Amino acid sequence: MAEVLQHDVLVVGAGLAGMRAAIAARAGGANTAIISKVHPVRSHSNAAQGGINAALLDRGDDWEDHAYDTIKGSDFLGDQDAIEVMCRQAGASLIDMEHMGVTFNRDDDGRLGTRAFGGQRRARTFFVGDFTGQALLHVMFEQLIKSGVQRYEEWFVTALIMEDGQAAGVIALEIRTGELHLIRAKSVILATGGCGRLFEPSTNALIVTGDGMGLVYNAGGQLMDMEMVQYHPTTLAGSGVLISEAARGEGAYLRDKDGNRFMERYAPNMMELASRDVVSRAEQTEINGGNGVDGCVYLDCTHLGEALIMEKLSQIREIGIDLAGTDMIREPIPIRPGMHYIMGGIKTDIEGRTNLNGVYAAGECANVSVHGGNRLGANSLLDTIVFGERSGNHASEFTRDMSFPEFDINGTLNRERRRIQEMLDRPENGDRWSAIRREMGESMNRNVAVFRNEEGIEETIDDLHQLRRRYENVPVHNKGKNFNTDLIFALELGYMLDCADTIAVGALDRKESRGAQFRTDYPERNDEEWLHHIVLTKGDGGPITSELPVTITKWTPEERKY
Amino acid sequence: MDVTIRVKRQDPEADGEHRLPYWQEYPVTIADNATVLDALIQIREDDDGTLSLRCSCRSAICGSCAMRINGHAGLACKTIANTVVQDGVITVEPAGVMPVVKDLVVNFDMFWEKIEAVDPFLKHMGREPDGEYIVSNDAMLHLSGVTSCIMCGACVSDCTVLEVDPTFLGPAALAKAYRFTADPRDGDSDGVSMERLWALSEPTGVWDCTRCNECVQACPKGVAPMDRIMAIREQAIQQGYNNNNGARHTDAFTESVAHSGRLDELRLPIKSVGGFTNMPALMDYMPVAFRALRRGKMPPIAHKNVDNVEAVRRLFRQLEPDPPAPRVSNNSPFG
Numbered sequence A: 001m002a003e004v005l006q007h008d009v010l011v012v013g014a015g016l017a018g019m020r021a022a023i024a025a026r027a028g029g030a031n032t033a034i035i036s037k038v039h040p041v042r043s044h045s046n047a048a049q050g051g052i053n054a055a056l057l058d059r060g061d062d063w064e065d066h067a068y069d070t071i072k073g074s075d076f077l078g079d080q081d082a083i084e085v086m087c088r089q090a091g092a093s094l095i096d097m098e099h100m101g102v103t104f105n106r107d108d109d110g111r112l113g114t115r116a117f118g119g120q121r122r123a124r125t126f127f128v129g130d131f132t133g134q135a136l137l138h139v140m141f142e143q144l145i146k147s148g149v150q151r152y153e154e155w156f157v158t159a160l161i162m163e164d165g166q167a168a169g170v171i172a173l174e175i176r177t178g179e180l181h182l183i184r185a186k187s188v189i190l191a192t193g194g195c196g197r198l199f200e201p202s203t204n205a206l207i208v209t210g211d212g213m214g215l216v217y218n219a220g221g222q223l224m225d226m227e228m229v230q231y232h233p234t235t236l237a238g239s240g241v242l243i244s245e246a247a248r249g250e251g252a253y254l255r256d257k258d259g260n261r262f263m264e265r266y267a268p269n270m271m272e273l274a275s276r277d278v279v280s281r282a283e284q285t286e287i288n289g290g291n292g293v294d295g296c297v298y299l300d301c302t303h304l305g306e307a308l309i310m311e312k313l314s315q316i317r318e319i320g321i322d323l324a325g326t327d328m329i330r331e332p333i334p335i336r337p338g339m340h341y342i343m344g345g346i347k348t349d350i351e352g353r354t355n356l357n358g359v360y361a362a363g364e365c366a367n368v369s370v371h372g373g374n375r376l377g378a379n380s381l382l383d384t385i386v387f388g389e390r391s392g393n394h395a396s397e398f399t400r401d402m403s404f405p406e407f408d409i410n411g412t413l414n415r416e417r418r419r420i421q422e423m424l425d426r427p428e429n430g431d432r433w434s435a436i437r438r439e440m441g442e443s444m445n446r447n448v449a450v451f452r453n454e455e456g457i458e459e460t461i462d463d464l465h466q467l468r469r470r471y472e473n474v475p476v477h478n479k480g481k482n483f484n485t486d487l488i489f490a491l492e493l494g495y496m497l498d499c500a501d502t503i504a505v506g507a508l509d510r511k512e513s514r515g516a517q518f519r520t521d522y523p524e525r526n527d528e529e530w531l532h533h534i535v536l537t538k539g540d541g542g543p544i545t546s547e548l549p550v551t552i553t554k555w556t557p558e559e560r561k562y
Numbered sequence B: 001m002d003v004t005i006r007v008k009r010q011d012p013e014a015d016g017e018h019r020l021p022y023w024q025e026y027p028v029t030i031a032d033n034a035t036v037l038d039a040l041i042q043i044r045e046d047d048d049g050t051l052s053l054r055c056s057c058r059s060a061i062c063g064s065c066a067m068r069i070n071g072h073a074g075l076a077c078k079t080i081a082n083t084v085v086q087d088g089v090i091t092v093e094p095a096g097v098m099p100v101v102k103d104l105v106v107n108f109d110m111f112w113e114k115i116e117a118v119d120p121f122l123k124h125m126g127r128e129p130d131g132e133y134i135v136s137n138d139a140m141l142h143l144s145g146v147t148s149c150i151m152c153g154a155c156v157s158d159c160t161v162l163e164v165d166p167t168f169l170g171p172a173a174l175a176k177a178y179r180f181t182a183d184p185r186d187g188d189s190d191g192v193s194m195e196r197l198w199a200l201s202e203p204t205g206v207w208d209c210t211r212c213n214e215c216v217q218a219c220p221k222g223v224a225p226m227d228r229i230m231a232i233r234e235q236a237i238q239q240g241y242n243n244n245n246g247a248r249h250t251d252a253f254t255e256s257v258a259h260s261g262r263l264d265e266l267r268l269p270i271k272s273v274g275g276f277t278n279m280p281a282l283m284d285y286m287p288v289a290f291r292a293l294r295r296g297k298m299p300p301i302a303h304k305n306v307d308n309v310e311a312v313r314r315l316f317r318q319l320e321p322d323p324p325a326p327r328v329s330n331n332s333p334f335g
């Protein structure tokens, strides 16, 4: 047998959260490795266009204002202690990123410049053109190279190993060779990103399949507030690719088929820059009411002028030209609400700890919870950096005087080998992963979207049961070893079905409307009965729900108006 | 739209005939505005689960899907199928220069090694400021032209030097290097990255580019690597590096032959006389055999095709010419 790989801290996922965590753990002295199913710079953090929020005190901003906007945005479901941590830390983290080399846009004095973003009363979004995520991700990768963290690139984690209630490592498939490896670890940080692809369409990249959430859920861990799924107001018809909020931040209008700025009727003060759940619902109401065209309304940038668009929105202009054949300098682009982000995720505390000893989570796969019922634009990158760093710090501390948990290494690895071999050996008939995935995505998008009701959600829960039965026999056509994506997609689909179950069950459970959850059968927010988190764990017949109070420090819940 | 996607496939690990490259045709019906990637995904999902390719973002941002489409490197997700279809067919091959792992997936190891070789992280001499560095927006916007690189490898795939000399740092790594040499925060207090400039002027660095422009054409993000390479040359010269320094260009020949072998005969004289723009002077230096080849419609240095390069190589081996010493040694490299 090959030598056993082992590390004090093993980070799964090399997006912004994972790389930040690994760099912190390494700096703390831990032997650290990072593992990712794609090369780090291919991670989905790339896609973030608009920017990252921070209240810089030397600019007259106040972290408490940022915290209040975040809490209000969350529809008071966010935990206020966690939000305080994030907003206090934001300025220092932003300057760190600048020192690492991020080429943030500047103001006339050569200082960091800002743009306006939705749901916030002042412009505190720092940005690099309209490719902020890519700029941050590549710089983080530069720092990862510098840090000396061991990298396992294009390795796909298939199982999280728990021994006596303590994290003991992971099993991963080396994609290039098809070899299965066991990596021992004293602690595992999951930073695997969201689960957007279980909706069809979605703004998310094809690799965003909820793997970390599935791993934790199957290992007995807790997910939380999974029903809170963000539909972004401006996605392209067809492909579902995102047009950043930066467009509205720079002053773009939303118009119905007759050219009316319909947001006047939904959010007279903030207009197009109300929080995302509010804008998406407004659009969907207009579309359902016959004021759209082909299921879309319009994003109008024509009054912004060519110079501004070329300097600040050039990438999204290109996307519009490439994918919709529309040049936003000259004409309005047809857009509609589309699945974008999950506020829910693996439940953690403010150090990134989950309920499983030695297992941490950070980034979109985690739920700290700073986003509650609705995430503000540009708060997610901040979340990845702040809580990535904290979990890395804590994990390196946690593993310092600890020895590796002992367990039957060969037996564990062989069990996983057999499980995967069994998938490969299945007869080739039956539905492929692609058909099941599509049906799941369409069902979710039909019934667990902007507007939801009991009947629809139950229909989707039924669909998911059927799909899972079919999944149990899903064939893998590719029997080869090297770069067998057919096998990987089949494995990912298992994680996606787990996530879909918890989202649907959460949505059915929460009998009120808050943030991204809008129940047409319970259209009001109901603080008396529902101002609490919904925790989901795996039971024999599906997810089991329980309640957890929301942490409120000093901001009392109030009616939310924009 | 009905179209046939003709894919060059290969499974180097297989035992049978698929060990070697072969062509497979997939007829598909796709939407009019579908990309080449949409077509490939459709094949993988509905038709043939054994087809391997990398892709993720579908919006030209993750850098996964570079491949050769009708012979030229580009992103499948940025190429609208109906703009490249020829007689109902689109030909798709793996990216060049890097070895095939399977089908359209190539091994990027050498790509990343080259990136790492340029010390790809900000190196500021002296103390960091408490707040942000104060630098102009123009300087940052200028860098955006290079930081928009998504590391897709299209430029590397089509680089004519890398095709014959794998030691060259290549367009992506050198563009990455420029991202630091042009950053006012990198290097000394004047933003001069002296150590970098010197290291990049070594063999395998900026002087090994033949200015063939292939990387500029291949790049889907407008990074224009060749222009960045020329800008580094200029920065190096401004910092006192010149053609007399170490008798760089007179010695270049021997030096470079030593580091990467005989094939540099093909390009070193060229860089000494100022690139392809100086064609007449260039022709003087070309070995007779090479000129003959050219008349026989062999592309000059821009060998797109390994077979051709091999032919040239063989000819050189047979002729064993003495390396001609460049007559002009002090020409501007900017031709």
Ligand SMILES: Cc1cc2nc3c(=O)[nH]c(=O)nc-3n(C[C@H](O)[C@H](O)[C@H](O)COP(=O)(O)OP(=O)(O)OC[C@H]3O[C@@H](n4cnc5c(N)ncnc54)[C@H](O)[C@@H]3O)c2cc1C
Pocket: A012, A013, A014, A015, A016, A017, A018, A035, A036, A037, A038, A039, A040, A043, A044, A045, A046, A047, A048, A049, A050, A051, A052, A132, A133, A155, A156, A157, A158, A191, A192, A193, A194, A203, A204, A205, A207, A208, A211, A212, A242, A340, A341, A362, A363, A364, A365, A377, A378, A379, A380, A381, A382, A384
């Ligand atoms: C189009 C778009 C635009 C956005 N714009 C903004 C914005 O402007 N501002 C903002 O704040 N937020 C924005 N967001 C949200 C934000 O980009 C993401 O929430 C955030 O980047 C997630 O980062 P992450 O590190 O958690 O995960 P990711 O960057 O998704 O990384 C996940 C990592 O996990 C790895 N991984 C996953 N599963 C496995 C497995 N089984 N084995 C091994 N590795 C695995 C992947 O390879 C990857 O490296 C945007 C999102 C989208 C989709």
Ligand code: SF4
Pocket: B155, B158, B159, B160, B161, B162, B170, B171, B208, B209, B210, B211, B212, B213, B214, B215, B216, B225, B226, B229
């Ligand atoms: S211009 Fe230089 S770097 Fe670019 S492809 Fe040609 S030889 Fe390679």
Ligand code: SF4
Pocket: B148, B149, B150, B151, B152, B153, B154, B155, B156, B171, B172, B175, B218, B219, B220, B221, B222, B223, B224, B225
């Ligand atoms: S320079 Fe252009 S072609 Fe080369 S890796 Fe970067 S984005 Fe791709």
Ligand code: FES
Pocket: B037, B054, B055, B056, B057, B058, B059, B060, B061, B062, B063, B064, B065, B066, B075, B076, B077, B078
């Ligand atoms: S799929 Fe990401 S660049 Fe093409």
